Amino acid sequence: MKKFYFTLIFLTLLLTACTEETGTNNIETQDIQGIVTSTIETADKYDVSEFEEFELQEVIDGDTIRIKYNGSSEKVRFLLVDTPETNHETLGEQPFGPEAKAFTMELLAGQDTVYLEFDVSYRDKYKRLLAYIYTKDGISVQEQLLKNGLARVAYIYNPNTKHVNWFNSIQKTAQKSATGIWSVENYVTKRGYDKDTYYAVTKENNDAPSTTTDDNSCAIKGNINSKGNKIYHMPGQRDYENAIAEEMFCTEVEAEAAGFIPAKQ
Known part of the structure; x- marks a missing residue:
């Protein structure tokens, strides 16, 4: 129970990053900046000198960005991870989706370029670019999303499986600590995320009688x-x-x- 509520508080702070432009809650905006600052300070930094650098245009979702590629504006889907949706045509907004997007936005805030590590295939069936994303400092965005319980390992298709073992090990740690999406049992499924299960579990916990004496x-x-x-x-x-x-x-x-x-x- 305590893990569940601690996770909700943490992700409430993450969500406030979306309100930064309006300035409606300065204290909580500072909190999200502090969370990302801590992540940047403690994250492993990787050598990106052999990766390709591209102009970052925008963050579309927790696992999708837009870059300038060979003179054109193109979407890049993060390889091997899946974050909950924020504005899907059929799925709508899913729990932890806005938080995942806010986290990616804050992690890449102020960066005019990103580094892309490509695998064997450069594009998916939707013609989107596929890549592993790194900041200028060498922080793996995929690693940090998984570490903070804001993404699951997914869409594992040959031949693009270079980092699947690495990502699975990070996910297992997040699962064991019931972080983020893993704080609600059975919310994460093999096919994605189950909103009905999430809301049923959270309602049950919110309706539970207090144990305070x-x-x-x-x-x-x-x-x-x-x-x-x-x-x-x-x-x-x-x-x-x-x-x-x-x-x-x-x-x-x-x-x-x-x-x-x-x-x-």
Whole structure:
């Protein structure tokens, strides 16, 4: 249960990246920037000197971008990964789709070019380019999407299978930690994503009775620190007495639904 709600809070922060242009929530925009900054700082960097560099024109979806290729504007589909949809003709918007797109947008923000590593075949049946995508610093976009639970390994078609073992190992780690799309059991299927299962599970969890004892009833302090981070403190924790309560909550579920994360101590 805690893993589920922690993931929802994390992805709520990711989704706020989409509101950056409107400036409607500066604190949460700073949070998403912090998440991506942390990713950039900790991610493995690969040698891209032998890959091809292209002008980046836009991020279309979590797993699709547009580049300038041989003088033309073309879509590039990320090889071997699949993120939930944001605006599909038949599937519509799927849970974690906007978050995946926001993550890719933030990871590539400020980059006028990207590096593409091609496999054996350059295009799919829809004539889209197929490639492994890297930032100027050598960060694999596919790796980070999988690592953060925002994509699944999919569309494994010969001969384009160069990195399938690498990607599968990253996915297994995300699955074990119930990160992102893996936080809701059976949401990810072999054929894609099951929205009905996702909403059924999340509704069941949201409707579950609170396990908070009467002694702690409505005594959870929601504090916003100097960095703008929303943190809630439980009675008995080290900083509980000194925490200034901007809001009070009866349950941890209420606090997390309001955008607060638990204090570490």
